[in-house]
Amino acid sequence: MGLTMSWMTRWFPPRCLLCGEPGWRGRALCAGCDADLPRIEAACRRCGEALPATGPGLPALTVCGACLWRPPPFTAIEVPFAYAAPIDWCVRRLKFHRDLAAGRLLGELLAEKILQAPPSVGAVVPVPLHGGRLLERGFNQAVEIARPVASGLAVPLVTEALNRSRAAPAQMDLPADQRRANVRGVFAPGGQPVAGTVLLVDDVVTTASTVREASRALLRAGADGVRVLAVARA
Template identity: 45%
Template sequence: MDLCAACREALPVSDHACTRCGLPLAYPAPFCGHCLRGPPPFEATWAALSYTSPVDGLIADFKFRARLPQGRLLGQLMADVLAPRVVMPDCLIPVPLHRHRLRERGFNQSLELARPLARRLNCALIHDAVIRIRATPPQYTLAATERRVNLRGAFRVAPGFEAGHVALVDDVMTTGSTLREIAAALKAHGVGRVDVWVLARAG
């Protein structure tokens, strides 16, 4: 499966976004109001696309219908867009699934997206640096105010993991609660800088 040049050009991108959390903005500005009031525990967010049609449908097919060729296409697209823009980290860390969810789905969508990125950038990919130790309801089923509470204590950094600068890789960023929780755990573990790389950012 592949996309022609015209279809790639038609994919939705945000013209302006907060450099810290990636939130799409209506005008050029370095930060959104949320990050000015209380910055997240990561330093920068890079999003390849905006989470609107047809990207939302492509991701849903990949993630919930196990369309792995679509996942490879999206990972390669993510690599094409982000490779020239990002600051190179020491390693990439895909957002982990709990073992029960992984068994149910059969694959980790974030890991599938991270693989083409790691190859393209010749960057280490460490899939077990962060472990999801507590199963939680899916974030998309919860209101924004419930998402942070849902994830408290859900992640642990693997003993012995060391890095000065890492990039977290995920498919979609909405409120950013999952990525905040993981970034905070990494910072508490001694990681100096955490960036976020996502396929799509919701507005």
């Protein structure tokens, strides 16, 4: 696979998925489109919510008030992008049109972000889809996104660490309180054991209720700690 990819990249350098210009850094994204991505600059290290600006001369906040008051079950979350154009387009291309090139690009962007300060993690775990949804869609978008992250960090991609007991309606269509109720108890430890700190990967986080529930299940499955990495915050 690795050999095939490098051969392919040498002879057919990727074109930008967004504008068709030659890709940059061996990716299907050009330098101009990369510079225009909707990056999130200041966000809480624990939950990923945007942080308020502090006054002049005061140190910038790194953790929000809500997390100081009631810390989430994961130790850190990184969400580099806002769910806005063209990131939302790439997520939809992957999810609903099975555009694996879009998935690889999102995964490579996440890998680039996490490799700026690589965390010490023993495994990368994608948020699972419910079995029925997986059959219907044929693939799990979080696995596609997690793949370049796991290979960038050189740790195993563990796809059976969690089970999802029911298919939730699309979280983004529900109000916040229903989202929380919707995912409560939905994850259970799966067949594959986990240990040490685990990096949980998802595509889009909205209220973070899904990654909270999945983190709790990973802690029950034996993980010492969970860090979260997602593409975009809606």
